[in-house]
Each structure stands twice: as C-alpha cells, then as structure tokens.
Amino acid sequence: MRRTALSPARLSARDVFHVGSAGLRGRPLRVVLSALGIALGIATMIAVVGISSSSKAQLIRELDRLGTNMLVVTPGDALFTGQDARLPKEAPGMIGRIPGVEQVGATGDIKQSVRRSEKIPEGDTGGIAVKATTEELLKTLRGSVRSGSWLNKATGRYPSVVLGSVAADRLGITAPGQQVFIGGRYFTVTGILDPLPLAPEIERSALVGWDAAERLLGFDGHPTSVYERSTDAAVAAVRDLVPRTANPQNPQVVKVTDPSAALQAKAATDGAFTNLLLGLGGVALLVGGVGVANTMIISVLERRHEIGLRRSLGATRGQIRIQFVTESLMLSGLGGLAGIALGSLATFVYATTGRLPWVVPPWAVSGGFGATLIIGTVAGLYPAVRAARLSPTLALHAA
Amino acid sequence: MSSTGTAPNTVVELVGVGKQYPGGVTALRGVDLTIDDGELLAIVGPSGSGKSTLLHIVGTLDRPSSGSVAIAGHDVAALSDGRLSALRAQHVGFVFQAFHLVPGISAQDNVAEGLLYSGLPRAERRRRAAAALERVGLADRMDHKPHQLSGGQKQRVAIARAVVGEPDLLLADEPTGALDSASGEAVMELLHDLNKEGATIAVITHDSEIADRLPRQVRIRDGRVVADTRQARTSGGTGADARTDAAPDSAPGTGTDAGAVAV
Numbered sequence: 185m186r187r188t189a190l191s192p193a194r195l196s197a198r199d200v201f202h203v204g205s206a207g208l209r210g211r212p213l214r215v216v217l218s219a220l221g222i223a224l225g226i227a228t229m230i231a232v233v234g235i236s237s238s239s240k241a242q243l244i245r246e247l248d249r250l251g252t253n254m255l256v257v258t259p260g261d262a263l264f265t266g267q268d269a270r271l272p273k274e275a276p277g278m279i280g281r282i283p284g285v286e287q288v289g290a291t292g293d294i295k296q297s298v299r300r301s302e303k304i305p306e307g308d309t310g311g312i313a314v315k316a317t318t319e320e321l322l323k324t325l326r327g328s329v330r331s332g333s334w335l336n337k338a339t340g341r342y343p344s345v346v347l348g349s350v351a352a353d354r355l356g357i358t359a360p361g362q363q364v365f366i367g368g369r370y371f372t373v374t375g376i377l378d379p380l381p382l383a384p385e386i387e388r389s390a391l392v393g394w395d396a397a398e399r400l401l402g403f404d405g406h407p408t409s410v411y412e413r414s415t416d417a418a419v420a421a422v423r424d425l426v427p428r429t430a431n432p433q434n435p436q437v438v439k440v441t442d443p444s445a446a447l448q449a450k451a452a453t454d455g456a457f458t459n460l461l462l463g464l465g466g467v468a469l470l471v472g473g474v475g476v477a478n479t480m481i482i483s484v485l486e487r488r489h490e491i492g493l494r495r496s497l498g499a500t501r502g503q504i505r506i507q508f509v510t511e512s513l514m515l516s517g518l519g520g521l522a523g524i525a526l527g528s529l530a531t532f533v534y535a536t537t538g539r540l541p542w543v544v545p546p547w548a549v550s551g552g553f554g555a556t557l558i559i560g561t562v563a564g565l566y567p568a569v570r571a572a573r574l575s576p577t578l579a580l581h582a583a
Numbered sequence: 584m585s586s587t588g589t590a591p592n593t594v595v596e597l598v599g600v601g602k603q604y605p606g607g608v609t610a611l612r613g614v615d616l617t618i619d620d621g622e623l624l625a626i627v628g629p630s631g632s633g634k635s636t637l638l639h640i641v642g643t644l645d646r647p648s649s650g651s652v653a654i655a656g657h658d659v660a661a662l663s664d665g666r667l668s669a670l671r672a673q674h675v676g677f678v679f680q681a682f683h684l685v686p687g688i689s690a691q692d693n694v695a696e697g698l699l700y701s702g703l704p705r706a707e708r709r710r711r712a713a714a715a716l717e718r719v720g721l722a723d724r725m726d727h728k729p730h731q732l733s734g735g736q737k738q739r740v741a742i743a744r745a746v747v748g749e750p751d752l753l754l755a756d757e758p759t760g761a762l763d764s765a766s767g768e769a770v771m772e773l774l775h776d777l778n779k780e781g782a783t784i785a786v787i788t789h790d791s792e793i794a795d796r797l798p799r800q801v802r803i804r805d806g807r808v809v810a811d812t813r814q815a816r817t818s819g820g821t822g823a824d825a826r827t828d829a830a831p832d833s834a835p836g837t838g839t840d841a842g843a844v845a846v
C-alpha cells in the first residue's frame with residue numbers, strides 16, 4: 185500500500201487555462217453574447233478617449249504649423265479716455281524694427297460694404313468686412329490660397345480683391361475671375377483663401393491692396409490690426425515693447441493679443457461631453473459585468489455533474505474556484521479585447537474621415553483591459569465560491 | 584497496485600459508521616466494513632437501502648455522522664478538504680451509473696482528466712490515458728467524443744479514467760445500470776479482469792445476479808449490513824437476520840454462497 189503524504193498537486197498555469205476555457209469552447213454563441221456587454225462598454229470608452237485624443241493631436245499639430253509666436257496689435261478701446269486711439273500709419277514699420285520680429289502684416293478697416301452686384305441693397309453686408317491689406321499679411325499668418333493668387337504689387341494697385349474663405353462662401357463666389365461690387369465699382373476676385381484658424385476675422389473679409397484702398401475707396405491709411413511674427417524666444421520681449429513702439433503717444437490704449445492662446449486652451453481641455461460618454465461606457469461595462477456574472481451562475485448550475493466529477497477525481501475546493509474564476513476572466517477578457525479592437529476601429533474610421541491623426545492612447549488600452557480583468561474576477565468570484573461549496577455527492581446525483 | 588504479497592493490506596476500514604441526512608433520514612446505521620487489497624466485492628441491496636451513501640463515504644466524497652473511516656491507512660475525519668482531495672486523487676477511482684464524461688472532449692482527454700489533479704505533466708497524462716484506453720479495448724476510439732460512443736463504450740472510457748491513476752480502490756456505483764445486458768456483461772468482465780490484475784474493486788448494485796457472480800457480497804438493507812460473505816466470524820444472530828432480510832431480493836441461485844456464510 186502506498187502511504188504517500190497527502191498533499192494536493194498544484195495545477196500548472198497551462199492546465200488552469202485549459203480547464204478554465206473548456207466550458208467556453210463548447211458554447212461559442214453564449215460566449216459572444218455574454219462578452220458583448222463588456223465589449224460595447226470598452227469599445228465606447230476606447231472610442232471616446234481615442235476620438236478626443238485624435239482631435240487633440242490634430243489641434244496640437246495645427247498649433248505646430250501655425251506657431252505660437254504671432255501677436256496681434258489693435259487700437260484698443262479709447263472711448264472713455266477720449267484719446268486718439270488710432271494706430272499711427274507708421275506703426276507696422278516701427279513694429280518691424282523691434283529686435284526678433286521677422287514678419288509684419290497689417291489690415292485697415294474700410295467703411296464700405298461688399299456685395300455681389302449693385303442691385304443688392306447697400307445695408308446687406310452679410311457680416312463681411314472690407315479691409316485694406318499689406319502684401320505681407322498672408323505670409324505672417326502662414327495662410328494659403330485655396331484658388332487664384334494672393335495680392336501682389338501689380339494687382340494691389342488695380343480694382344482687385346481677395347476673399348477670405350467665409351466671405352467667398354457668403355457671397356457665393358466659387359472661383360477667381362468673378363466680380364464683386366465695393367464702393368461704387370466692380371472689383372475682380374483674384375484669389376480665395378483657405379481657412380485661417382489664427383485669424384477668423386480675415387476669413388470674413390474682402391481684402392483690397394493698401395494703395396488701391398487709399399485711391400479707390402477713401403481708406404485713411406491707418407492700420408486697425410497689425411499682425412507680427414517674431415522668433416519664439418523674442419515673443420515676451422516683443423510683447424512688452426509693442427505698445428510704445430506702435431503708438432508712442434498713447435501706449436496705454438494699445439491692445440496686444442495672442443490668438444494661439446485660445447487654441448492652446450482648447451487643446452488642454454476635456455469636454456464635458458467626453459466625460460458624459462465615458463460615464464455611459466462605464467455603465468455599459470458594469471452591465472456587461474453583471475451579464476458575465478449571470479452567465480457564470482448558469483454555467484455552474486449546468487455543470488454540477490462536472491464539478492462533482494472533478495471533486496471525485498481529486499480537485500480541491502480551491503481548484504474548482506480557480507477553474508470558474510479563470511472562465512469568468514477569459515469571458516470578460518475576450519470581451520475586453522473585442523472592445524479594444526472595436527473602439528480602435530471606430531477611432532480609425534473617425535480619424536481617417538476627418539483627416540485627423542489616429543491616436544489611441546496606450547494608457548486607455550491597458551486601463552480598459554485592466555478594468556475587464558477586475559470585472560471578470562469580481563463577476564466570477566461568487567459563482568466560483570458557490571461551485572466550490574457544492575457538495576460532491578449532490579453534484580453527482582444522476583437526476 | 585503495490586501489494587506486498589504477504590498479509591493482505593486493509594484498504595477500507597469502516598467502524599460503526601452512521602449517516603443522517605438533514606431532514607432526519609437515516610441512510611446508514613452502525614456499518615462495519617473492511618475491504619482488503621485485491622478484493623472484488625459487491626455491495627448489494629434494494630433501492631434506497633443506502634448503497635450510494637456508503638459508496639460516497641468510502642470514497643471520501645461525504646463524511647459519516649458517526650463512526651470512523653480509514654482509507655488506505657488515513658483516518659478521514661482528521662483530514663482537511665485539500666488532503667481529502669489528494670487522497671481521492673491518489674487512492675480512489677470512481678465509476679458512475681451515468682458515466683459523467685466531459686462532453687465535447689475526446690475519449691483520450693476524458694481519461695487524461697483522471698490524472699489532472701495528480702500533478703503529472705500533460706504529455707504524460709495523455710500517454711497514460713492512451714494506455715488505459717487500450718487496456719479497456721478502446722484503442723480505436725481515442726479521438727471519439729462521448730456523443731460518438733455507445734453506452735458500453737462510454738462506461739469503459741469511464742473505467743479507464745478511474746483506473747488510469749492506479750488507485751488502491753475502485754468504486755463503481757451501478758456501473759451497468761444504464762446499459763443493455765450485453766454491454767453490462769462486457770463491463771463486468773472488464774472489472775473481473777482488472778481485479779485479476781490486482782485492482783481492489785467494490786461494485787454497487789441492486790441486481791443480485793450481478794452480485795452473486797462476484798467473490799464477495801455485502802448485503803445492505805435499510806442502512807444496515809445484513810450479510811457479508813467475508814465475515815467468517817459472523818454470530819448466529821446476525822446470520823439469521825441476513826437470511827430473512829436478504830431473502831426478498833435474493834435470486835434463487837444465490838443460496839449457496841449466502842447460506843455458507845450465514846450458517
């Protein structure tokens with residue numbers, strides 16, 4: 185007779201995996217259905233985080249392209265002081281001489297309206313401003329021309345106009361060569377601009393060359409906005425020097441703004457909408473966890489005989505527990521993997537259709553998968569404990 | 584089996600075992616039972632007499648309400664769940680009326696499950712499972728799933744699973760109960776052969792015909808052992824009891840054996 189010491193053998197990791205997955209292999213449809221809840225929850229969360237990250241990456245990429253080294257100088261508000269707030273005609277040139285400044289462009293407001301034809305009433309501006317512009321403006325803004333060409337020395341002197349993207353849409357101008365009516369005469373549209381995220385006011389403008397504006401539209405020659413781009417290192421110093429330089433008589437009324445600040449702020453925030461969707465994903469995940477727990481309870485009931493058999497073959501209570509926790513872990517883990525794939529795919533589709541970079545943050549993927557493992561353990565624990573407590577003799581009862 | 588060959592070793596030693604189920608049913612009362620190494624015996628009695636309860640207690644799947652149980656020299660009452668499980672894994676094999684094969688996995692894998700909790704590596708388990716299947720005459724059915732096997736074949740797979748770990752004791756609860764007579768015959772023959780090779784086997788049955796063809800019968804009725812052909816030292820009183828109690832479900836041919844002991 186062998187009188188070996190009685191100590192239960194340990195199952196290898198591979199055996200645990202095998203025993204835990206045995207219940208799943210026989211019931212693929214049930215696996216799909218019960219993992220679905222978790223998959224949808226994880227997919228929602230991954231997609232929400234992915235889409236928000238992709239949009240953010242796009243903003244940052246845009247900021248990189250547009251630069252954060254441009255300042256806009258405007259006359260500010262002098263209503264109460266009664267001082268002459270207008271920027272001097274020399275302001276752009278003076279600003280250009282500040283050390284570190286590389287490009288300077290300027291626009292000046294013109295009290296005229298732009299219309300598609302003389303038949304349209306003069307009051308109908310459509311929210312479009314007419315501005316005089318220097319040639320350097322487009323380069324300073326790092327803007328580009330969608331069609332046609334930007335103003336140059338030659339076109340700047342003749343009745344020609346370049347439209348911002350919004351202005352062109354509102355006027356119904358689709359291609360250069362068409363004409364618009366400004367200040368009692370027709371101007372030929374020579375170019376239409378791409379959107380300008382740093383200068384939305386230019387998107388809504390009809391731009392006429394500086395000299396032509398003075399000659400044909402009664403422009404007084406005073407700039408109303410000076411756009412200045414410097415080296416990155418000089419931005420702070422330039423900002424300090426600009427008021428005195430632009431308007432030496434009344435430096436206190438000069439207003440200096442950084443249009444990239446708003447974009448930066450946008451890139452730094454998570455929308456409330458994102459949080460709401462994340463919460464929804466969390467609820468789906470929770471419901472998915474309840475679904476897994478439910479499936480596990482049914483699985484334990486159905487497999488009473490198997491549990492009794494395993495106990496008769498020498499399985500300890502602990503080994504029965506591990507078997508069912510493993511099964512639950514696999515069930516939710518599979519759901520998690522499917523959810524990660526699904527969420528990444530949704531993000532990919534959104535990113536490619538919106539021409540955004542495809543970003544799915546690794547922390548979201550590992551966090552999501554970690555969450556499914558926790559849910560799998562919690563959901564499987566109660567059914568597993570019940571399975572382990574089952575009396576082997578009752579479990580083996582034939583009926 | 585590692586019998587020494589000299590004095591027979593005791594595999595099972597039950598002394599005064601009683602079992603009350605919750606709800607007041609007394610399934611066993613004062614059962615003494617000794618099984619020696621190499622024995623082949625029948626535990627026979629009518630339905631509800633407590634045979635399965637006895638098998639569960641002998642197989643350490645359940646604990647008695649009173650009395651003591653020693654299996655392979657281990658006092659069961661002193662063992663934790665983990666040690667009891669190890670005892671089953673190392674010393675006891677079960678065969679059930681309802682086979683209890685795991686559906687969806689091959690015959691070989693089903694037999695290999697019999698070694699899962701023994702600590703052997705998987706490849707070795709499968710190798711031994713193949714040998715055990717060969718032993719029960721199912722070498723050509725290794726890859727068949729349970730639903731592709733006949734009842735008799737399923738029971739032979741279950742027997743292979745029970746013996747693959749070379750247990751000291753094989754417990755079979757109505758092993759032929761779900762089979763036609765020919766398959767049942769084959770299964771009993773297999774158990775006989777295994778016994779000749781050294782296995783200690785206890786067969787539970789309500790069928791006296793099957794019981795009488797085994798070397799030893801333990802007759803049980805209302806939770807009491809009423810006759811045991813091993814008990815050469817049985818007192819006259821118990822013997823009289825055995826006679827009257829066992830009579831209703833004794834087949835005509837059983838008289839000789841039972842009588843020889845009782846007298």
Ligand SMILES: Nc1ncnc2c1ncn2[C@@H]1O[C@H](COP(=O)(O)OP(=O)(O)O)[C@@H](O)[C@H]1O
Nearest residue numbers: 604605608610629630631632633634635636637
């Ligand atoms: N789990 C249980 N709970 C309560 N009573 C039980 C249980 N198992 C068996 N019994 C009762 O114990 C008695 C013996 O049952 P059992 O050992 O299954 O007999 P057999 O196997 O000889 O038919 C019967 O009266 C049965 O109803």
Ligand SMILES: [Mg+2]
Nearest residue numbers: 634635636756
């Ligand atoms: Mg029974």
